[in-house]
Amino acid sequence: MQIMVNQSDIFEVILVGFPGLPDHLYNFVSAVMLLVYIISLVANGSVIILVSLNVQLHKPMYLIIANLAASDLLFDTLTLPKLVARYWFGSSTMSFHVCVFQMFWIHHLGSLDSYLLLLMAIDRYVAVSQPLKYSTIITNQKVFVACGFSWLILAPSTKILTVIDALSIVLCSSNKINTLFCTNVSVLALACNDVAIKKQAAFTSAMIVLLLPLAFILLSYAMIISVIAKSAHVNNWKKAFYTCSLHLFLVALYYIPRIFNYIVTNIPLVVIKADVNAVLLFLYSVVPHLANPIVYFLQTKEIQQTLGNILKMLRF
Template structure:
């Protein structure tokens, strides 16, 4: 009975990476570097897209959502991880722990939804270019945004309520660098079957359904690309799809590995599991601005504009370098708009390039 009278502890202790305590100080440096790159990249992406009118298009709205989600994911976890590694600040309050858990899991579900929305956007742009503007209207984009956020919050809110109501009367040490659901639930006293089952069902529903629809989208894209008569356009589109598939794998694989090893991966060394779980929150947010942002020619042109702004002919040279077979417009904003309009009107080579 005393356990239930004192069921909610004031704080927990995060271990960091168990078994690698001696190297925590040095591991923090690459973690900090990746965090800084993620912050700079995602803030740059948000700034460029919001300030450049020619980028106010569905594809870039989804990029903004992805950048915002990545900023929340990294900022809700990495500062605490660095404080553990550098300053041995292992303690975290119970409310802060539950809040951190909510941000990690709900925004991970949102990120999966945004990746699905981006796959749908590319499917429409490449397979149905003439109907792009009629399908992806501002109203449809707003509904997609709302659905992504409601699903992420709605699925994880019940889980957080169940976690908060569990009695905790044993050890307060969490064998992790952050408050992961199962790592915390294992410290609870009593029956955790409901948390166990609901957690598996929520993760399987989000990742499973999104993966299936993303796979269907890219299969249709590949079919359309392989039917193109232009070999260069085909190779460009395949390169684009390959980049997107890589970032999807980078996002999904560590997340699923961390999730399922908490339940069935007893034979996997703990430090490997925890290290991969930490990198899952750092590597995708660091790579997303590069793969989805800097490799997109319109965004890269906007970022590089100050470097060649003094040369009145440099914009034309930059455009001619990217699209040698199309007459260059007079200004970079016109470049972005005309390129996108050409893509929507069914020019295969430009559509493939624009989807990059």
């Protein structure tokens, strides 16, 4: 029989990280996490700085990329240093309320990435289908408002209920977060009271946030391909295929593991091992944050030129 306790009685939770990880691998994992964070810090930070400093990059597409980089960098800052501390220094505890705070931002930024990828797909569709009217349809001001709305209203509004649900649970004597960081599923797993309705509501919200933008993203790229298919220029085909394939790679990297994990964990008779779940969480939460800036650096000549000019200036 589990013992029910007040939140004030359990003021700390234990972050397990990768369940079942042997002790002799702790230093290796912490070093990998630190390296991943440094790469994310440098790559995403560079995108933000370059777009901010170069007036020529003050264009809708680059503003969206900079917002995506800021979201990814904030996510990694809220999660990876704690994982490094957990494995390097044995600092595995945090207060329950800090855990809920981390949970809110994790889901908030995950939703935000979804909306920003949608804005990026819309931007590309208008650029391809209405090249002459693009500058009047997609403006910096409209993108700024859309990104601000996503940051301040759209993404948070879907996660406030998640926080309320987490703070209203009755905690059990077990206080282990059996994964890499605090998520809605891992926090609700600490509850003694019946949270089936809360889990169902969280799953429904996640599917709406993920599947609706994904549907529009896929529709946008399908329409882009349709527009290019009508073009007689071979170069247009090559350029469109290159651009779409890179963007769709990032979309797949973000959505496929995330949707798979959400769906499978909500099938009653299917049980995913905690280690597998942790790896999936890392795959869809952190890996895209490394891939996004690298892909955009490779794809965007303006960003490459800006970086090259800055490096030349630093040499002298």
